[in-house]
Amino acid sequence: MVAGRYVSSESRVFHAINAATGESLPGDFYPATEQDADDALKAAQGAFKEYRLVGNERRAAFLRAIAAEISALGAVLTERAVAESGLPEARISGETGRTTGQLNLFASLVEEGSWVDAVIDTAQPDRKPLARPDIRKMLNPVGPVVVFGASNFPLAFSVAGGDTASALAAGCPVIVKVHPAHPGTSALVGAAILKAAAATGMPEGVFSMLYDSGYSVGEVLVGHPLTKAVTFTGSYKGGMALAKLAAERSTPIPVFAEMGSINPVVLLPGSLQKRPHELASKYAASITLGAGQFCTNPGLLLGIKSEGLDSFISELSKLMSEIPSATMLTPGICKNYHTLSEEVLQEKGVSLFARSEKSGTAEFSQSAAILAGVTATEFISNPRLREEIFGPYSLLVLAEDEAELEQVVASLEGQLTVTIMGEEEELETYTDVIDSLSQITGRIILNGVPTGVEVCHAMQHGGPFPATNDSRFTSVGSDAVYRFVRPLAWQDWKNELLPPELQDGNPLAIWRKVNNNWTKD
Template sequence: MKGENIICSQYAETNEGSFKALDPAAGVFLQGDFYKAGITDADQALTAAETAFHSYKLINNTLKAKFLRLIADEISAISSVLIDRASKESGLPEARLQGELGRTTGQLRLFADLVEEGSWVDAVIDTAMPERQPLPRPDIRRMLVPLGPVVVFGASNFPLAFSVAGGDTVSALAAGCPVIVKAHPAHLGTSALVGAAIINAVLKSGVPKGVFSLLYDDGYTIGEYLVKHPKTKAVTFTGSLKGGTALITLAGQRNHPIPVFAEMGSINPVILFPEAIKNRPDELAKKCAGSITLGAGQFCTNPGLLIAVRSPELEIFKESLAMAIATTPSATMLTPAIHASYQKLTAEILTEEETVLLAESVSIENRFQHQSVAKVFTVPAKQFLNSEKLKTEIFGPYSLLVIAEDMNEIEAITGQLEGQLTVTLLAEEQEISFHTDLLAKLSDKTGRLILNGMPTGVEVCAAMQHGGPYPATNDSRFTSVGTGAIYRFARPVAWQDWKPSLLPDALKDGNPLGIYRLINQNMTKA
């Protein structure tokens, strides 16, 4: 584990000072000095990325897939030391990180398969029609091509799966874009270990060295500079609304604005329908409690809002939910700043009219620093409808149960909600058929509608949509999870009346890549 910045897949000395990673559970600094990047380092990283881009975007699919699989292999080879360090830096249990490591290597291999097959470039061919009247049609062929160097900001809550070799990095590399990662300051050692694994993969595969750089900084200077740099062509970010908005503003101030793909905030409402509550109150309460407290509530899909109609069965649900929360031990939060924000915001909830603490989890005294106590509050629907604070995301093991008098109030509540990553319906099948208007409105509010599941746990697959209307993300047309994430880093280009021999392989008549293409409105491999 080296603390030097990585520029062009090589370690580089810097003179900007150093800092250390913190163990949030023990409250002590961890072994290792990590050196801050300077403006010159950022310039060198982006210059190397731009140079590498011109050759990396042209390498064959087999080599690109090999590179991605090698990254997965190199990460797997250091799994024990990597998980140990990630646990110390994040306070997350090793079992959770084992699963996250599997997700990280799994998505690398998934994108390798996608690239190797090749149809993702969305090749479209409309052949010439010289005899068409009144004007002939030219031969036009279109496909997706990579954007260029991408800046990736590591996320606080996923030290592996949304970090140095996480979903943003792998989807950008798969698209043919070099990556400059701004390491999250809470995951320095974890980032360094994964960075070393990527260096090994670069050297073993023979791809251009400039495809990867990793920079450290404990402030905002380098991040801002990377976003505003003219060689940067796209930015990804997972974090707060404030942070995402700041990056979007910076990108918009450039002489040539670039896309920022920011995942920022979501309270992920869960609507409990009356018949479901009546038939299975205990089951639903346990499911909700497990999702609220999972990973100390530090998931972007944490169910921060529960909505139900007042009934005797709801009282049973509340009792069961309170018991499940009260018997859940507290857990360490990711950083002191996240813990302090959680403490502050949950304390402020009780200042809202008619808001009541339903339950809180067990505090393990004198064992962990920065431990979170799960908290669930209740409030009548009328008060919720009149409060902006109660509609705001609180990052951590928190949820608010809003009690409506009838389904009309539930429709009023959901009508006020902003864009969400997820909306969950806990309902019996026959109930759903009576609320088609509500379902239609909810689909306009979210990227993923869930029936009788829980929002926590995001499957990495082709069908996954992890994104939603603002402020969940700033561009709901895209996903940051699953193979669809690759489309953030590509743009369409059309070739008109080109000789077949000069066309990219994906557009040639013989289909040398053997991919699916839309030819004269017919999807075929011909």
């Protein structure tokens, strides 16, 4: 889909596969060419001149129309997404709601308008020794954005996911590079966006969508001189490759890459003593949720040796060994999961606590949940144990005492989340551990599970490297819009020539900082 039109192709055809059976699904899909990418970006640049000036109400209407068109797809979208991803119907239904909810959240943000962070310092002509000019600043869209669809969220982090929604909200046209695992799902959502764009009178180049069964089109998109920003959710290797391409351009651009996390959970002794079975039940479910294919999957559990920890390990091992196997997103992801998890079990000092049985119609795509254990000493000395294993796997690290627990925490790199499971009376005892954890994460959770990300204004889904390559930003929640804007100051312009956000009288009735005071006046 290039600039509102379906483009024919003579490239070799590829097909989607049913994640559970390996059978081909209906639909012929064609990798885009370098010319398609060039056409899409030129159309996006042309659309940008108009789209960035579209008023708040029209842009919000566009976002809401996309949400409505996706909702209207109903069972057709759900059935295709289930087939291509292997995820259960309930998960896809929930993800559809999250996708439409994100679009409506950004529509409300755009409609209200204060997100542009308007700042006004009026002129002081009589100031001594030098007069002060009139300076007014606000955030402005950067231009065409390239979005790479994610494998584990075929809707919420894909064609009309949070990256696309926030870029469109900022006033930036979007070119989506579809993840090859769910081309049919993407086709349905892409068509919904085109329909919404036509219905709301958006410029044709505001949205394009390109297929590629490999890497070539993605490389062209990142290197193209008209691309102004890139988003990516996936592996460390993939994210760093894109960041390197963007940095080596004659005009470097930002890449906002989410690259994985092991999301450590600290199990404090008091909580283990009081409720080991409750915690085991909660974490057996969290580790194996969606076959462990969440970026916030709790891949690391940390505890101090005690009777409570022994009870927790015993119960968690029992529960995880009984977890039914689940279809993973792709055969490749499944193969990689089993390879890496088996390799880790061969590392020095690593013990297998529990392994579930694989089952299902397609052996190659079925996960087996794994719980492993290792001493703190071995964990600290072996960097391999701190790498993400994408799937229903978790490693439990056993520390001798609080001092050794602190050493384990000190060995960790940046994370999307960290979690503390503890009783209120013991939290003050572990302030050093909690403070150290807060320095390596974007979100710190108390007595919960990391799986499940709320889409709201306060959410931070991004953390220090290598969880993401820029911890100042989030890919979930309304603040995701700030990835696609830059500040622009206007000095000594006549009122009628200024953007309405900066004009005297505040015609849009937004919050602004005027001479150091926040006001709607």
